[in-house]
Amino acid sequence: MEAMTFILFGATGDLAKRKIYPALYNLYMDGKLPSAFTVIGLGRREFPDSVYQGQVEQSLRQFSRRPVAEEGAAPLGDFLSSFRYHPLNVNHAEDYGKLLELVRSREQALGGPGNRMFYLSVAPDFFGVIAQQIQESGLGTTSGWKRLIIEKPFGHDLASARLLNEHLSHSFEEEEIFRIDHYLGKTMVQNLETLVMANPVIQAVWNKEYISNVQITASETVGVEERAGYYDQAGAIRDMFQNHLLQVLMMTAMRRPERITARHIREEKRKIIESLRPIAPAEVAATVVRGQYEAGVLNGKEVVGYKQEPGIGPDSRNDTFVAARVSIDHPDWQGVPFYLRTGKRMAEKSTRIVVEFRNPTFDLYASRGEKTASNLLVIEINPNEKVSFVLNAKDPRNEGRLETVDMSFATEQKELPEAYERLIYDALLGDATFFAHWNEVELAWEWVQPVLEAFEGGMLPLHPYAAGSNGPQAADNLLQENGHSWWLDPDVPELVGQA
C-alpha cells in the first residue's frame, strides 16, 4: 500500500480514544497499514508529540482488542513514532495553512504521491467549515488521492442533511466521501450479502413467496449514559433508526446484484430504500410506535427512568424506543412486513434479524393434532455472532412428535477485527461497499421526515415502558394486527417457545 497521511480532527475526543486508535493499532499489527504512514492528530490545545503519543498508548492499553506490548518496546514504539500532534481550531483559517506545511513535510519524509485521509471525528456542526477550509487552504490539492471519513449523525433531518451534503460536495466528490455507519462494519451485517447471495438454497426462498415477515431488533440495556445533550435532541429515531436500522433493512432486503462490487451492491440497496412505502404524518400513528423508559429493574438492579437521568429535564418528550412496520413496494417484497425496533434500557442487549418463513396453509400434521412451527432464520449480530436455522424435526423421546431444532454456526468473536478496523481498512483501499452512499442517507431521511413531523406535531403518543422490559405493549400490537409476534429470545429453543 502506498504511503499515506491520516489527518484526524478530534484527536483528543472519546471516539478517537475508544475506537480509532485501537483500530489503527490492530490494522498495523495485521500488516494492513502502509509501511510508511503518519497520523496527524488535531485539537485546540498545545502539547508536544510525546504527550500525544502517550495519550494514544493509554487508549490502546485500555481499548485495544489485542494486548499491547510493554512500554517503549517494538512494535508499539514503532507504531507510536508515526503519530504527530498539531494544534488547530477548526474555525481559524490560518491554522490550516500551518497544518498543510506539516503534512507536506511528512509527505516528503515518507515519499509517495501524497495520499491524504481526512477523518472528521468532531461534532457534525464542524463538517462544513472543515471541508471548506481543506479546499481553500490547499490541503485538498494533492497528486495522490484524498478521502474524507465522516461520522454520524449525518444531519438532524432531511433539510439539514441536504445542506450538509451540499457543503461537503464543494470540496469532495461523492466517491471520496466515506460515511461511517458502524453497523455496516459488523461481521454478521457484512455476512448477510454472502449468506443470501452465495447460497442458492437461501437465495431461492428470499422473497414474498416464502417469507412471512422480517424482524430487525436492536435492543440495548444501557440508558442515555453521559450523552444527554446529544441524545435528548436526537432520540432513538435519529440515533439508531434512520441510520443503523434502515441500513440493516437495506442489506437484508436487497436483491441479487449483477456483481459483487460497491457500485452494484449500493445500486441494489438504493432500490430497496427507494421502494419503502412513504407514510403521511396522519398515518404515522398506525405504523410507528415511540416510547420512553421509566424506572425499572435491569439485571437485578433498580434503574431510574429517562426523565431522572442526569442532564434530562423532567418534561422531556424524547423517544428512547421506536418500532415501525415498514412495507417495501418492490415486486419481490409485496405483502411482507418488515418490523423494526430499537430501544434503550430494554431487557437484553441484542441486535438480530429474524426471518420468519411462511407455513403452508394446509398443515399435514394437523390430522395428528400437531402444528408445525414456522421455520426461522435467526441472524444474531451483537453480542453473539451466530446464524441459526430453526426447523421442525421428530422428537425421539416423545413418540416422534414434532419438535423444533436448530442448525447453527457462530463466529469466534475474540479473533475478529472490530467494525472500525474493517471500515478504516476499506476506506484506505478506497472500497466504499460498507459505507452509506448519499442516496441512501437522503432516501432514509425522506422516509423518516414525516415521522419526525408527526412526533413534533404531537400526532403520536409517547408510550412509557419499564426499564428492563421489551418496550411498550403498543409495539406488540403493531405485529398482532397481522397475526405476528416478536420473536423475543435469541437463544433459539426459548425463542421458538415464544410463538
Ligand SMILES: NC(=O)C1=CN([C@@H]2O[C@H](COP(=O)(O)OP(=O)(O)OC[C@H]3O[C@@H](n4cnc5c(N)ncnc54)[C@H](OP(=O)(O)O)[C@@H]3O)[C@@H](O)[C@H]2O)C=CC1
Ligand atoms: N463517541 C462515540 O461513541 C461516537 C461518536 N460519534 C461521532 O463522532 C464525533 C466525535 O465524537 P466524540 O469523540 O464522542 O466527541 P468528543 O466531544 O469526545 O470530542 C470532540 C473533539 O472535537 C475537538 N474539538 C471541539 N471543538 C473544536 C474546535 N473548535 N476545533 C478543533 N477541534 C475541536 C475536541 O478537541 P479539543 O477539545 O482537544 O480541542 C475533541 O477532540 C461526533 O460527530 C459524534 O457524533 C459517532 C458514533 C459514536
Ligand SMILES: O=C1O[C@H](COP(=O)(O)O)[C@@H](O)[C@H](O)[C@H]1O
Ligand atoms: O450508534 C450508536 O450505536 C450504539 C449501539 O451500538 P452497538 O454496536 O453497541 O449495537 C448506541 O448505544 C448509540 O446510542 C448510538 O449512537
